[in-house]
Amino acid sequence: MEDSLSYQYVSHIQAVFSRMQQVLAAWLWGQHGRFVLWLPVLLAAGIAVYFALPWEPGGMAAFGAGMVAMACLAGRLLWRDSLPVRMGCGMVGACAVGLLLAWGQAHRMPPFPDLPRRAVHLSGRVTGVDAQTLRDGTQALRVGLADVRFLEGINIGMPPLRRQIALRLRPDDPSIPVAGDTLSARVMLTPPAFPAMPGGYDAQRRAWFDGLAGHGRALDRVACAHPPVTPAMSARLDTLRQGLGQRISAALPGPRGTVAATVLVGADGVIAADMRQSFADAGLAHLLAVAGLHLAIVMGLTMTVVRTGLALSERAALFWPCRQIAALCALLAGAGYVLLTGAHLPAQRSLLMAALAVGALFVGRRPLSMRALAVAAAVLMGLAPEAVVELPLQMSMAAVMALIAGFDGLRPVLSAWAQHEVWWRRMGARVSRPLLASMLAGGACVPVGMAHFGTVQPWFVLANLLAVPLMSVWIMPWGLASLLLMPLGAEKLALVPMGWGIGVVAWLARLVAHLPVAHVSVPAMGSGGLVLFFAGLCWLCLWAGRARFVGVVPVVMALLSPFVGRMPVVLVSPDARMVGVVTGQRLLSGPGMHPDPFILREWQRVTGLRAGLLPVDGRQDGVACHGGVCRVAGQGGDIVLLLGARLSDAALCLGAEAVVNLHGQTGCPGADRIGRFDVWREGAYALYPRAGGGLVVKRDRAVRGARPWVMRPGGAGMPDLPLAQAE
Known part of the structure; x- marks a missing residue:
């Protein structure tokens, strides 16, 4: 009797598991057509794993990754009817290919040379x-x-x-x-x-x-x-770009001319720092970077003009494929614009997407789709895998993916409203599109901005809602007209009206930048938080069905991650000339009254705190300084900073957990010692409080590991000396 009950119980459990497997298999087979969209995501994961390693994989490791990729390909071909095998081989194989791409790109580059340290x-x-x-x-x-x-x-x-x-x-x-x-x-x-x-x-x-x-x-x-x-052709393009920039600046001097030269010929460095900061605080920095928006405007204007011109001819309108001809002309104009502005990575990505859209028009498919984005992303990662860890590709992919997925999900509602008999719904469908585009693209870029800049611009929707249409219907059309008028020497006729529009956008940027909480500094999101955000965003955009909303959870966790991590207590610059102390809600730096602006800006980006100076003599927010010696009180233990004096008083060592000496190697017995030679050998230092007491000391060289791009102490590279003949 007991054996029979046990058998029935085991059979029941097996039936439940079998049923669960069938439901899971049916659910995954329902996503079968979208699995290809995850290929660039898995490639990016493999590339990210390579850059996150604390050591450099050798040749055998790369050979092993290649063999794993080939084995996964063989597994997919041999067991194509087995869903677990196909999914497992696809995931592991794509990650292995991504790691191999990054490794090959890193080892293709020549080593750093040893540069002279004198004039x-x-x-x-x-x-x-x-x-x-x-x-x-x-x-x-x-x-x-x-x-x-x-x-x-x-x-x-x-x-x-x-x-x-x-x-x-x-x-x-x-x-x-x-x-x-x-x-x-x-x-x-x-x-x-x-x-x-x-x-x-x-x-x-x-x-x-x-x-x-x-x-x-x-x-x-x-x-x-x-x-x-x-x-060469590239040199002639650079010369042409330089000459056009000079003519634009001569016809439209001042800040408006610098913005015009930036959007027309890619002269990015000429914009003044205060204007660039105003655009960044208002969430309009993308208007100063030649990317998808500018290319879309150029191609849209070209396509409209060509198609309107062809419609004026009765024979062309009746017998010619006007739409396809206009799309091809727009693509050629877009390619010329990308070359003219320097062919930066965001512009290349946009041009590739545009080429895929034109190809879709020729074969009768949707011009913009997630598949086209996946192909473009995979091609760009194959050409430049290092772009995965840089800002331009992350920002552009997040924005475009959110736009395509968002409008795909909202298309039924927008289409119903656009054809509704009530006039205000029809008007709402038209007005809501630019607002939705600004919210989707800007919202997807907020976490990326938190990771790379440590800032949030809450008013970006308002600024973009007004500035982007002005850029589309006024500034860029006049700018393209000025390029056409340059052979006649009449470019000023178009640049002056273009400058009016640029002035309005600059005024709007300054206005929004001065609104309350227009520029909120936050602790920078770490690499783990950024990976978590992209995992959630990809799940939201690439998965089908209601299960996609599970991706909201990792996105929210990523947004909260900067505020739950531990803040460093003391930071030491890589040249051992500057220290920073995080105390209260400020970042105090010293010694001296003029800290290095580049290092201070990076410290502020990571901590999200306002900057200040260490007191010369006195106490401020838990830091006591006297005679070039500062003592930082903290939960992890006191830290003694020797900024301009030697440790001569033994009482300073009482309770000291660590000693930072910018002028030598002396320290307190039993305490962690960070001297000038340690910084020269290990790079920048950061001291964090430990949860159970004490301090955690992080060193730059230990964090980055032994990688090809990590230079030797002091910035020494490979000597530029040939071997002797006998060698």
Whole structure:
């Protein structure tokens, strides 16, 4: 009897599990047509895993990732009817391919060279020129130099650098180099900067994948020589862009001309810092970055003009495919605009999406769809996998994905309202589209802005609702007209009206930026929170059915993550010249009255706090300073900061958990010691309170690990010296 009951119980459990498996399989098969949309997500996951590793995978690891990818492909081909095998192989294989793409791109780049630490004469080939507005309001040219050779000392006769140098000329230099010129100058060079704090922005990683060796500053006026040969196409495009920018600035001087040059020829560095900050605080920074919005306006205007012109001909209207012809002309105009503005990554992504939309028009499919976005994202990741961890791709993908998914979900309601017999519903359907577009795109970009800028702009919907239509119907049409009038020398006829519209948008940006809580500083979202946000966003946008709303949970958790993490107590800059103390609701820095603005800005981005100065003598918010020695009281233990004096009083060591000495290595017995040599060897430091008492010490080199782009202590690179003949 007992055996029979046990058998029935086991059978019942097996039947329940079998039923659950059938329901789960049916549910997943219902999503079968959307699984392909997850391919770029899984590629991005593999790329993110590569950049998150604390060590560099070797050749055998890369070979293993390739074998895993091939095994997964074989599994999908052999067991195509088994859903678990197909899903498992697809997920693991795509992640392995993503990791392999990132590894291959990283090891394809040449190593950082060891740059001279003194003034040196060099010569190189100019690859690009753009203007840059300095902090004092003056403008200086910034050039890119390739094939750089050093002209003095042991470097004479050495092979040219395999990486480029970004060189800033003197503001009073009358030379105007163009792409293809040979430039000679006496300069001071600096390698890419170390992160300002462990886990902070990694300029060395960005320089590694951009092909930069470092930055330079010209000490004297430079000498330029024009080459006798015809420059390459890229050099001619840079020269054309430079000439057009000068003509725009001459016809429309002042801040309005800088904005016009930015949106028409991609002269991004000429905009003054105060205007750029106003646009950023108002949530209008995307208007100053040539991307999808500007390309859509250019292609939309071109398509409208061409199709209207063809409709004027009876034969063309009746017998020609006017829509397809107009779309092809719009794509060509968009490609020309992308090349003219420098072909930056967001513009390339937008152009690829536009090409897919035009192809869909030719074959009778939907122009904008999630599949087209997936193809574009996969292609961009294959060409530049490092873009996954950078702002432009994250921002653009989040915005476009939210727009497509949002309007797909709201299309039945909007279509019903657009055809409703009540007039106010028809009007509401038309008015709500730009409002929804602003809310969807802006809302999806808010967490990305929290991660990269540590700010939130609550009034972005209001600003975009007014500025984007003005950019579409007034500013960009007049700007394109000015480009067409330039061969006739009459570009001012169109640039002046364009400047009126730019003035209105600039006024709107200043107005919104000065509204209450227009610019809210928050602690920067960490990498884990950003991954959590994109996981939830992808689930919301790519999954079908009501289960998609489960993605709201990780999105909310990501938004709350910056406010539940522990704040650092003390920060030490990578050059051991500056410390920051987080106390109360302020970030106090010292020593001195003029902290490094770049390091301070990064610390403020991460902490979201207002900046202040450490007291010279006295007490402020738990920090007591006297005679160049500061003592920070905290739950994790007191921290002694030696800013300008030696530790001579043994009483200062009482209760000290750590000692930060910016001038030597001495410290308190039994306490963690952070000296100048430690910072030189390990990079920036950050001290966090431990939950159970004590301190957690984080070092930049330990956080980043031994990666190809992590430079040796002091910023030393590979010496540019050839091997001896015998070797």
